Amino acid sequence: MATDYNLFITEATIDGDADAEGPLADATVAVKDNISTEGVRTTCGSEMLADYVPPYSATVVDRLIDAGATVVGKTNMDEFGMGTTTETSAFGPTRNPADPERVPGGSSGGSAAAVAAGEADLALGSDTGGSVRCPAAFCGVVGIKPTYGLVSRYGLVAYANSLEQIGPIAGSVEEAAAALDVIAGPDPNDGTTRDLSEVEGADPDASYAAAADGDVDGLTVGVPTELFDGADERVVETVEAAIADLEAQGAETTEISLPSVEHAVQAYYVIAMAEASSNLARFDGVRYGNRAESDGNWNESFAETREEGFGAEVKRRILLGTYALSAGYHDKYYEKAQDARAWVRRDFEEAFADVDVIASPTMPVLPFELGESLDDPLRMYLADANTTPVNLANLPAISVPAGEADGLPVGLQLVGPKFDEETVIRAASAVEER
Amino acid sequence: MSDTSESTGDAEADAADGADTSAVDAEEVRHVADLARVRLADDEVETFADQFGDILGYFEALDEVPETEREEELVNVMRPDDVKSGLTQEEALSNAEETEDGYFVGPKVS
Numbered sequence: 001m002a003t004d005y006n007l008f009i010t011e012a013t014i015d016g017d018a019d020a021e022g023p024l025a026d027a028t029v030a031v032k033d034n035i036s037t038e039g040v041r042t043t044c045g046s047e048m049l050a051d052y053v054p055p056y057s058a059t060v061v062d063r064l065i066d067a068g069a070t071v072v073g074k075t076n077m078d079e080f081g082m083g084t085t086t087e088t089s090a091f092g093p094t095r096n097p098a099d100p101e102r103v104p105g106g107s108s109g110g111s112a113a114a115v116a117a118g119e120a121d122l123a124l125g126s127d128t129g130g131s132v133r134c135p136a137a138f139c140g141v142v143g144i145k146p147t148y149g150l151v152s153r154y155g156l157v158a159y160a161n162s163l164e165q166i167g168p169i170a171g172s173v174e175e176a177a178a179a180l181d182v183i184a185g186p187d188p189n190d191g192t193t194r195d196l197s198e199v200e201g202a203d204p205d206a207s208y209a210a211a212a213d214g215d216v217d218g219l220t221v222g223v224p225t226e227l228f229d230g231a232d233e234r235v236v237e238t239v240e241a242a243i244a245d246l247e248a249q250g251a252e253t254t255e256i257s258l259p260s261v262e263h264a265v266q267a268y269y270v271i272a273m274a275e276a277s278s279n280l281a282r283f284d285g286v287r288y289g290n291r292a293e294s295d296g297n298w299n300e301s302f303a304e305t306r307e308e309g310f311g312a313e314v315k316r317r318i319l320l321g322t323y324a325l326s327a328g329y330h331d332k333y334y335e336k337a338q339d340a341r342a343w344v345r346r347d348f349e350e351a352f353a354d355v356d357v358i359a360s361p362t363m364p365v366l367p368f369e370l371g372e373s374l375d376d377p378l379r380m381y382l383a384d385a386n387t388t389p390v391n392l393a394n395l396p397a398i399s400v401p402a403g404e405a406d407g408l409p410v411g412l413q414l415v416g417p418k419f420d421e422e423t424v425i426r427a428a429s430a431v432e433e434r
Numbered sequence: 435m436s437d438t439s440e441s442t443g444d445a446e447a448d449a450a451d452g453a454d455t456s457a458v459d460a461e462e463v464r465h466v467a468d469l470a471r472v473r474l475a476d477d478e479v480e481t482f483a484d485q486f487g488d489i490l491g492y493f494e495a496l497d498e499v500p501e502t503e504r505e506e507e508l509v510n511v512m513r514p515d516d517v518k519s520g521l522t523q524e525e526a527l528s529n530a531e532e533t534e535d536g537y538f539v540g541p542k543v544s
Contacts, residue, residue, distance in 0.1 A: 051529075053528070053529065055525035055526070056521070191511040192511075260499075263495060263498070263499050266492060269489075269493070270496070281471075285531060286530065286531075286538050286540045286541075287538055288529035288530065290531070291531040291532075294541065298540065298542065298543050299471060300541075302471040303468075303471045306471055306473070310472065312478070315474070315478075315482075316482065316485065316486075318470050318472060319467055319482065320486065320490075322469050322470040323466045323490075326466070326469070332496075332497075333496065336497065336499050337496060338504065339499050339500070339502045339504075340496060340499045342503065343500070346502065377485055377489065378488050378492055
């Protein structure tokens with residue numbers, strides 16, 4: 001490797017089942033470092049868990065290994081998934097293989113960059129507000145955020161449970177879909193997973209890889225004005241050209257409106273921070289994680305452990321989440337955010353009465369330069385404008401390369417109705433065939 | 435914008451420099467950090483107070499969101515209460531900084 005992109009926090013091999021057959025036999029996979037791997041340290045990009053070695057593996061890791069894939073390492077990430085650039089990692093930033101002076105996106109930046117750099121055939125990321133799709137877009141690869149409940153999160157270190165899903169990243173739509181075929185499905189260890197035979201309108205025999213057939217003849221593509229307004233012109237032009245190519249292949253496009261998405265970033269951050277403040281309360285240095293040397297009592301020791309173990313962005317989110325849930329502010333922030341979430345969900349439901357998929361830029365901006373947004377958290381949050389509505393509505397989405405602008409990758413996001421991964425995969429495969 | 439009456443007086447004076455409509459003062463940051471058991475350095479308190487003002491000011495736009503009916507399709511997921519093996523005691527303790535006789539050792543209580 002000519003340039004050190006800082007892709008992995010830990011390079012370690014977990015061999016896949018040598019007797020396995022199928023599309024993932026002999027594939028290499030890079031796993032985001034918030035997904036547990038038995039015997040291989042899992043740091044979440046945090047000093048807090050720098051020495052944490054899980055005693056068990058996540059369900060998704062077991063499924064990949066059983067399918068013949070070999071884990072090649074644990075990838076760098078924003079600390080606990082909190083970031084859009086992979087710069088909040090305690091292990092230093094990852095560089096974007098498309099331009100090493102720029103960020104790979106985040107929070108699954110190491111995963112997307114590992115695929116883009118050819119260091120792994122596939123990667124796993126987790127997507128709470130865009131953390132699979134953003135780095136896929138910035139690095140010029142494919143990333144899928146599955147419907148909430150399609151993929152088990154057993155063994156994923158939780159950040160915001162009501163929003164997050166594990167999703168695959170690969171160089172092509174078909175490869176990402178083949179990985180989704182392997183990791184999807186109910187898991188008794190995760191009560192939020194659904195059995196598709198019990199979900200109305202879902203196809204329990206779905207084959208995601210087979211859906212990557214490029215056939216968009218007659219498909220209706222909704223184009224929401226709100227997700228183009230305010231985006232970088234170069235991004236808009238590239239994405240519009242990709243959508244025009246879908247039309248040339250027989251798809252029909254129609255302009256739609258999703259007024260609620262103007263509030264998605266606000267609602268997302270209030271809910272995610274609130275859930276984070278609760279989830280990360282477990283890191284007290286007693287059962288696992290690094291403990292500060294402290295002479296203080298229980299409360300002082302915890303506070304010192306958490307001062308040392310957490311970076312600035314994690315502290316910011318824990319504190320803001322605590323604030324938003326505190327007496328006097330709960331109704332103002334958390335309740336209103338839940339209203340906004342319900343509104344976003346309803347907007348999408350109404351839109352899907354008329355269209356099959358919804359297309360937009362994945363990211364409204366081109367990849368940031370390293371260090372550009374680190375001191376301005378609000379600016380970083382606003383970059384999540386197009387990805388967060390999907391998590392609020394629990395829907396499936398994909399980011400597929402739409403082309404380049406100024407030599408940098410641009411991603412097209414396609415969103416589908418609940419558990420209709422096949423349609424977004426089909427549409428995305430047509431984008432890459434053009 | 436203070437949630438405890440005792441933190442209003444001094445706190446507003448602290449936040450006087452660069453205060454805007456949604457300013458958060460240093461006292462409030464310290465109070466929330468205390469609730470969340472996160473110790474902060476003094477310069478971190480100042481930085482956070484400024485940033486929280488910007489971020490919470492942006493969250494103010496949630497006031498424009500109409501009250502919306504929340505029709506969640508949520509169902510309870512139940513299973514039989516079967517006994518299954520979990521982590522061994524050794525595995526459960528393997529990541530703890532300090533253990534004794536098969537127990538976690540925590541900091542002193544007071």
